[in-house]
Amino acid sequence: MGLLGLLSKLFHKSGSSAKSDTGAVKMVESKRKEEKSVADKITVGHVHMSGCTGCLVSLADNYGGLLTILDRYADLVYGLTLADVRHIPKMDVALVEGSCCINDKCSVDEIKETREKAAVVVAVGGCACYGNITRFCRGGQQNQPQHESFLPIGDLIKVDVYIPGCAPTPQMIRNVCVMAYLLLKGNAEQKALATSYLKPLMDLAAKGTEACFCNLMTEVINQGLCMGCGSCAAACPVRAITHEYGKPQGQRDLCIKCGACYAQCPRSFYSFDVVNNYEAILGAINGALQ
Amino acid sequence: MANELGNYKTCVSARSTDKEILKCSQDGGIVTQLFAFALEEGIIDGAIVAGPGEEPWRPQPMVAMSKDELLAARGTKYNISPNVSFIKEATRSFGLDKVGIVGTPCQMQAIRKGMLYPFGWRDVPDKIALALGIFCMENFPYQSIVQLVEDHAGQKLENVSKMNIGKGKFWVYTDRGAVVDLPLKVTHKYEQPGCHVCLDYVANLADISTGSVGSPDGWSTVFVRNAKGETVWTKAVAAGCFETKPIEQVKPGLELVTKLANEKITKNQKTIAGRASFGAGKALRNPYI
Amino acid sequence: MSKVVEISPTTRHEGHSKLVLKVNEEGIVERGDWCSITPVRGVEKLAVGKTMEQVPKIASRVCGICPIAHTLAGTEAMEASIGCDIPDDAKLLRIILQCANRVHSIALHNILILPDFYLPGTETKINPFSPEEPVRSVAKRIQRIREIGQTIGEIAGGEAIHPSNTRVGGMYLNVSPRAKSKMYDLAKEGLVLARDQMELMLAIIKNMQKRDFIDVAGKKIAVPKELGYHNQGYMAVDPVYGSTSLDECPRWDLSRFMETRPWDWYMGEMTVDLEDKSYPVGGTTKAGTVVNPQMEACTGVPMYDGQPVEVGPRARLVTFKNFDEKGTWGQHAARQLEYTDSFYAMIRALDELDPSGSVLADEIPQGDGSLGWAANEAPRGTDVHLARVKDGRVQYYSMLVPTTWNFPTCSRALTGAPWQLAELVVRGYDPCVSCATHMIVIDDDKRIVAQKLIQ
Numbered sequence A: 001m002g003l004l005g006l007l008s009k010l011f012h013k014s015g016s017s018a019k020s021d022t023g024a025v026k027m028v029e030s031k032r033k034e035e036k037s038v039a040d041k042i043t044v045g046h047v048h049m050s051g052c053t054g055c056l057v058s059l060a061d062n063y064g065g066l067l068t069i070l071d072r073y074a075d076l077v078y079g080l081t082l083a084d085v086r087h088i089p090k091m092d093v094a095l096v097e098g099s100c101c102i103n104d105k106c107s108v109d110e111i112k113e114t115r116e117k118a119a120v121v122v123a124v125g126g127c128a129c130y131g132n133i134t135r136f137c138r139g140g141q142q143n144q145p146q147h148e149s150f151l152p153i154g155d156l157i158k159v160d161v162y163i164p165g166c167a168p169t170p171q172m173i174r175n176v177c178v179m180a181y182l183l184l185k186g187n188a189e190q191k192a193l194a195t196s197y198l199k200p201l202m203d204l205a206a207k208g209t210e211a212c213f214c215n216l217m218t219e220v221i222n223q224g225l226c227m228g229c230g231s232c233a234a235a236c237p238v239r240a241i242t243h244e245y246g247k248p249q250g251q252r253d254l255c256i257k258c259g260a261c262y263a264q265c266p267r268s269f270y271s272f273d274v275v276n277n278y279e280a281i282l283g284a285i286n287g288a289l290q
Numbered sequence B: 001m002a003n004e005l006g007n008y009k010t011c012v013s014a015r016s017t018d019k020e021i022l023k024c025s026q027d028g029g030i031v032t033q034l035f036a037f038a039l040e041e042g043i044i045d046g047a048i049v050a051g052p053g054e055e056p057w058r059p060q061p062m063v064a065m066s067k068d069e070l071l072a073a074r075g076t077k078y079n080i081s082p083n084v085s086f087i088k089e090a091t092r093s094f095g096l097d098k099v100g101i102v103g104t105p106c107q108m109q110a111i112r113k114g115m116l117y118p119f120g121w122r123d124v125p126d127k128i129a130l131a132l133g134i135f136c137m138e139n140f141p142y143q144s145i146v147q148l149v150e151d152h153a154g155q156k157l158e159n160v161s162k163m164n165i166g167k168g169k170f171w172v173y174t175d176r177g178a179v180v181d182l183p184l185k186v187t188h189k190y191e192q193p194g195c196h197v198c199l200d201y202v203a204n205l206a207d208i209s210t211g212s213v214g215s216p217d218g219w220s221t222v223f224v225r226n227a228k229g230e231t232v233w234t235k236a237v238a239a240g241c242f243e244t245k246p247i248e249q250v251k252p253g254l255e256l257v258t259k260l261a262n263e264k265i266t267k268n269q270k271t272i273a274g275r276a277s278f279g280a281g282k283a284l285r286n287p288y289i
Numbered sequence C: 001m002s003k004v005v006e007i008s009p010t011t012r013h014e015g016h017s018k019l020v021l022k023v024n025e026e027g028i029v030e031r032g033d034w035c036s037i038t039p040v041r042g043v044e045k046l047a048v049g050k051t052m053e054q055v056p057k058i059a060s061r062v063c064g065i066c067p068i069a070h071t072l073a074g075t076e077a078m079e080a081s082i083g084c085d086i087p088d089d090a091k092l093l094r095i096i097l098q099c100a101n102r103v104h105s106i107a108l109h110n111i112l113i114l115p116d117f118y119l120p121g122t123e124t125k126i127n128p129f130s131p132e133e134p135v136r137s138v139a140k141r142i143q144r145i146r147e148i149g150q151t152i153g154e155i156a157g158g159e160a161i162h163p164s165n166t167r168v169g170g171m172y173l174n175v176s177p178r179a180k181s182k183m184y185d186l187a188k189e190g191l192v193l194a195r196d197q198m199e200l201m202l203a204i205i206k207n208m209q210k211r212d213f214i215d216v217a218g219k220k221i222a223v224p225k226e227l228g229y230h231n232q233g234y235m236a237v238d239p240v241y242g243s244t245s246l247d248e249c250p251r252w253d254l255s256r257f258m259e260t261r262p263w264d265w266y267m268g269e270m271t272v273d274l275e276d277k278s279y280p281v282g283g284t285t286k287a288g289t290v291v292n293p294q295m296e297a298c299t300g301v302p303m304y305d306g307q308p309v310e311v312g313p314r315a316r317l318v319t320f321k322n323f324d325e326k327g328t329w330g331q332h333a334a335r336q337l338e339y340t341d342s343f344y345a346m347i348r349a350l351d352e353l354d355p356s357g358s359v360l361a362d363e364i365p366q367g368d369g370s371l372g373w374a375a376n377e378a379p380r381g382t383d384v385h386l387a388r389v390k391d392g393r394v395q396y397y398s399m400l401v402p403t404t405w406n407f408p409t410c411s412r413a414l415t416g417a418p419w420q421l422a423e424l425v426v427r428g429y430d431p432c433v434s435c436a437t438h439m440i441v442i443d444d445d446k447r448i449v450a451q452k453l454i455q
């Protein structure tokens, strides 16, 4: 019950989520007033490797929430698509989109520099985490036929947090941004909350750089863990998963290797501590964005 | 075991006041009645339920957007209905902004994990408007039901009108009035393996959860679990949708629910522990980290 | 003596690109090369041997800003190759999806471009993320328009970014009557917001047009009247949607297309000898750096009737609506005019859509290797995909994406601009660089590709 206690202390109330909401707002606002609001923010950059910018569009698809995040929690210090800064600065959190072409010196330098400059590196989206469609690349195309080998960034640098999916959802990117803020700028309790929320995403980053429908076969069904809920099929962005007699059937000729299905599966990782407190945690995130 | 029944605000025994709903529902018609009420009140725009499938008693998840469609999906099908697989589509081509969903405890866990970690469920979390959980000891693959009904019970599956697990037995009722019961030791081997690591009996994470255990025949035990569940339940009762009795006044009451919940959790915790030393120096994976 | 300046990477657009500019003593561009430096993922090559169903899903993922265009052009190129007609309601859903993506894209481009524009009546450029009014209200309106576009796309197309509902032969699912009315409501709301946003943007653009100078890093840079003018042609196949080789009268002509490699078209090796450390933010490339667009460019140079052409909003308006404003400002204005047009087209399609109609062809042939093409009018211009499918597998695939068409045209349009405004000209094209890589290659005696393909 560690987390529940923590949460109720955090928001000085337990019980209804509506109360937690206002608690969270107060928490954030009083914190803002105490210190200067600018110093209070974390610095975030968007690093674009070999991706499609869909991940960035997804971040922007927080609509009004994006404006709130930028107002209160994060300064966007880098991101070629959104800002004029041409060289990677020091930053707290780097959101990296896309895999890395190891036949392009520029890309390799950039991902290494990102690791040096950022305290926390988040692989955003299937390409950065697992290669996604760039796993299929095999070069031979003009005007750079030698661009043939693309690696998930985790094969070149240490990555702290994974957000699988293609595109990863605006809500996941938002949640990670808010939790990163709490982790870096929060008090001890907020840090504990953020850590327990982020832990599975850190574990995914530590686990490896390969993903496919096959993970459901090898790590869930083969392991005797699938109970046929359907989360995986709902998660798949290319409709590669159907359910036949209750169990997932993957059309592997459609799968793009984004990793969403396995991450979404309640039998891939499941923390009672975190999920049992879903109302309070969602209340805190929504409250932070009010 | 302190929290085997999960958090809840109230617990009652109840049944629907709508004769039509009661006619073919599994127990007190709680699920169908609640969705029908929520639909009428605009609390939900539609609900994901286990509709009829291609073969007898094989469910196919569907998005019900009318009372008729809800009625068509009444009753328990003792095999897998991947209801959660529709959670995103319901908000897409079906156009729902407020989605209702019914599911087993594991499906409720899936829903809540998905609200916190929507990896592939873009724009879904805030559209989940009413999650109804049904108690669940175990579930079966479709073929298990075929073998249990056709072989062990000796009945043609398409002639079966109802199946039920209760009073320590698996019951099969047919259209022509036959009733066959099988001891649960027969059914155990047919269970879905994934159920053996399941640590939730009464859908702790639903807004409202319900099952037959604890209440008399034709009635249901209902846990109202959170603020949202409470709002909907109070309104539905006020609108005359349900007859209710305090759970303390019915037999066998919460004691049996607690006992069964404990049994399930204890047994499955053993399975999980056993997985850690399943091979020779090799563990099976533990999903709960 | 002319000097060489390089801006790398360019900012506030999708993908990685750079500008190599030869400028005269006054800093006016004499010749400019704008080229992609995004690694080539080689989607056209990796497509070979895969199923016709998977390739459009991969093609979608070359660009997250016009993924709809790539999905639709990819899927329809497959349908054109196998000779599959799709039901009307599937077509209508695709049109709705197309329009939804276009409004979101115009709105997104508003955010990217506003920092180049002055708030009318002031000397302040607009930071779209500023919490100050009136900017904040505008930013919120832009985000709401995007939300409307993305939500409609999500309903018709399954996903807001990479659509999942499209498939060879039509769509996976039609929408429910409820979903249809939801899209209507959103479209009606969007139309009003889009009209206001369009008017605001047109006022801002008109204000820019009247200005004599623009401030870049504290220097007043004179704006030429003809900023961004070029003498290349235009290419567009439809005001809204597209055309395929299955059409009775196809509106794109393969035989008028040919391509050269960057080798023939871009500048060769040069040394940077003009450096400006104050250029925002981080300065231009260091003097002494050796640059070589010919070798570095990641795209080919497609031509229509032997010349690079402009594609995009202005090309559509010039071709179908007698629009005649030239240059960077004209291009911006044209884009805004498509705001309301997109909503009208969407509402028309919604009127016709029958939610109970079938959306999948009864029969989906598996293909005999014939060449088919589909040209889709992406937000940034004509996106032509060509495919050969045999027995359900892709034998040949090519993508002539909008920004690939625009790279050489825009390079021409840089001539005459002060180099400090070169990025401004580039952004007028709303470039989207990641996808702008492809492989059609002509052989040395310059026989046109079309003939080679059709044989």
Ligand SMILES: Cc1cc2nc3c(=O)[nH]c(=O)nc-3n(C[C@H](O)[C@H](O)[C@H](O)COP(=O)(O)OP(=O)(O)OC[C@H]3O[C@@H](n4cnc5c(N)ncnc54)[C@H](O)[C@@H]3O)c2cc1C
Pocket (backbone or CB within 6 Å): B024, B025, B026, B027, B028, B029, B030, B031, B032, B033, B049, B050, B051, B059, B073, B074, B075, B076, B077, B078, B079, B080, B081, B083, B102, B103, B104, B134, B135, B136, B137, B138, B139, B140, B165, B210, B211, B212, B213, B220
């Ligand atoms: C596999 C399984 C095991 C169960 N085990 C127990 C138990 O051990 N103890 C207990 O008290 N109750 C158990 N139940 C619950 C019980 O059988 C009833 O479903 C519950 O009481 C609801 O009855 P009702 O009359 O309120 O619902 P109704 O109005 O009949 O509606 C039932 C709803 O559940 C949906 N449904 C039916 N089958 C499934 C399925 N397989 N998966 C998901 N949704 C489905 C239907 O579509 C319908 O919407 C179990 C249910 C299932 C599906």
Ligand code: SF4
Pocket (backbone or CB within 6 Å): A050, A051, A052, A053, A054, A055, A097, A098, A124, A125, A126, A127, A128, A132, A133, A165, A166, A167, A168, C061, C064
């Ligand atoms: S993960 Fe998907 S959305 Fe993100 S860059 Fe890769 S292809 Fe694009």
Ligand code: SF4
Pocket (backbone or CB within 6 Å): A216, A220, A221, A225, A226, A227, A228, A229, A230, A231, A232, A233, A247, A248, A264, A265, A266, A267, A268, B082
């Ligand atoms: S999400 Fe996991 S448990 Fe659920 S059906 Fe898919 S594989 Fe099985």
Ligand code: SF4
Pocket (backbone or CB within 6 Å): A211, A212, A213, A235, A236, A237, A238, A239, A240, A241, A250, A254, A255, A256, A257, A258, A259, A260, A261, A262, B120
């Ligand atoms: S099956 Fe779907 S969700 Fe799973 S990895 Fe493949 S594409 Fe992603």
Ligand code: SF4
Pocket (backbone or CB within 6 Å): A227, B104, B105, B106, B107, B136, B137, B138, B139, B192, B194, B195, B196, B198, B199, B200
């Ligand atoms: S026993 Fe658990 S895992 Fe199995 S169906 Fe019931 S709730 Fe799901």
